[in-house]
Amino acid sequence: MRANQVKNYTIAVMDPGYGNFKFALVNLETNDYTENIQPSIISRVPSWEYEKLDGIGQSACVSWKGEKYLVGTLATIYGLTLPSLSKNWLTNLACPLFALSFCKGVEELYVMLSPSDWDQKPIIEQSLKEAGFDKIYFAAQGTGAWLDVGAPSNAVIIDIGFNTVDVFIVLNKTPIRELCFALKECGLVSFIEKLTKDDPILLARRLEEGDAFLSEKITKHYFSWLFEKLETRTEWRKKPSGLKIVIAGGGAYFIPEELKKQAIVPKNPVLANVRGLAKFILKKRKDSMKETTKEETTRKEITSETS
Helix, strand or coil: CCCCCCCCCCEEEEECCCCEEEEEEEECCCCEEEEEEEECCEEECCHHHHHHHCCCCCCCCEEECCEEEEEHHHHHCCCEEECCCCCCHHHHHHHHHHHHHHCCCCCEEEEEECHHHHHHHHHHHHHHHHCCCCEEEEEECCHHHHHHCCCCCCEEEEEECCCEEEEEEEECCEECHHHCEEEECCCHHHHHHHHHCCCHHHHHHHHHCCCHHHHHHHHHHHHHHHHHHHCCCHHHHCCCCCCEEEEECHHHHHCCHHHHCCEECCCCHHHHHHHHHHHHHHHHHHHHHHHHHHHHHHHHHHHHHHC
């Protein structure tokens, strides 16, 4: 799917990340959705370059606050790449640019945020409104993955990303706000960056390309290190026993065999959050339409009987 080509979609679900941005675009007319994933790369196109190329074909640049940018896959091949872990990158730049590139034209935009970024919600909302999005809703990352695997009554969802690991605990089919937390700099790339001292963007690309050395190190060592980190959190230590473990996000691709036997892993886990929320939205809208139709039928019957 190309940027800016979402005219047939009413709702977009966007899952921002420091490694990838994930999307689900929902079509209420056809009752389906499409998934999309883009590398979290933004390149600024210098004005002298844009002027030099002006008039050649159609520009893929996105304009934002007087600057022109390339976003996602296109940004990997042209322009000056901006570091994704720099201050305000997610709030003031990435969220509006990725939304403009891949969600333009939708009526409703759902943004899935890590608990670690939840306090940035007002800033992100303001940036998205400046970008032209009016109806903006927020959901916690992990919610979609839980919905995607059938919303088990008692579960702990571990969403392993590029930089952050989000933990989402559900008791009696209810997500418990006080038991949700995030571990910053504990994601896959944060782990291997500590080992290699290499550039995180390059490491992320090497992982996606199937680098055997990095994959082996993660499979053998990452998860034991991660669970040691989890044990430092009171919420994790005090959680009830018997919870189903759901592991989602890019980290789920590297789960060792012994852990696979204990955990539920969604299909294509990196897209589980957006897919789960998209399916939930479609079901709710379908149920709502059925209820409206039922009410209209009842009203007609009553009117007919009393006339």
